[in-house]
Amino acid sequence: MNEACDIKMTRRAMLKAGALSAGAAAVPSLAATQPSSGAVVAGVPVMNKVSLTVNGARHQLELDTRTTLLDLLREHLHLTGTKKGCDHGQCGACTIMLDGRRINSCLTLAVMHDGAAITTIEGLGTPQKLHPMQAAFIKHDGYQCGYCTPGQICSAIAVLDEIRQDIPSHVTHNLTERPLLSVEEIRERMSGNICRCGAYSNIVDAIADVAGGAA
Structure with a gap:
């Protein structure tokens, strides 16, 4: 009887030990999860300053580097005349003029155009004086x-x-x-x-x- 109990306890102990070993292998060590100096942590935005002239007005902003030029215009400067259509550069609804050339603003990042001059539909004319x-x-x-x-x-x-x-x-x-x-x-x-x-x-x-x- 005692021998049978010892066998059962040994099997139970082995199962527990195996489960603990598997868990330890699956969970990375605390040191491994700490980002190295200068590393980008997932989910934490990287901010960058950008200066733009939009419809003749100078703007200086600090933006998430993932911000598109379209979202800068609509969400940060509230120039909602430029529309977000497909958001893939296929429909042209977001077309603006950047340094005199037309571009799809949904396809480019705002931080790529520091110092640029932009014209949107709001900068072309007014209800009193249309382009x-x-x-x-x-x-x-x-x-x-x-x-x-x-x-x-x-x-x-x-x-x-x-x-x-x-x-x-x-x-x-x-x-x-x-x-x-x-x-x-x-x-x-x-x-x-x-x-x-x-x-x-x-x-x-x-x-x-x-x-x-x-x-």
């Missing part, structure tokens, strides 16, 4: 729901500037031809801006109007 492209979109009914319109207008202004600089597109056959502006050129250059309502023909008319009707 010519804004007025043309109204005149030609170049929008329906309006969600993509800020990006469309910023992109359209940049398109005309690209054409003035003789920057070719994929459908440009000869840069010496005049007028370079054509329906095909406008459609190709605006192809990165999606209008879910389908107001494309009116958008082309608005751009052509601002360009002097050349298209």
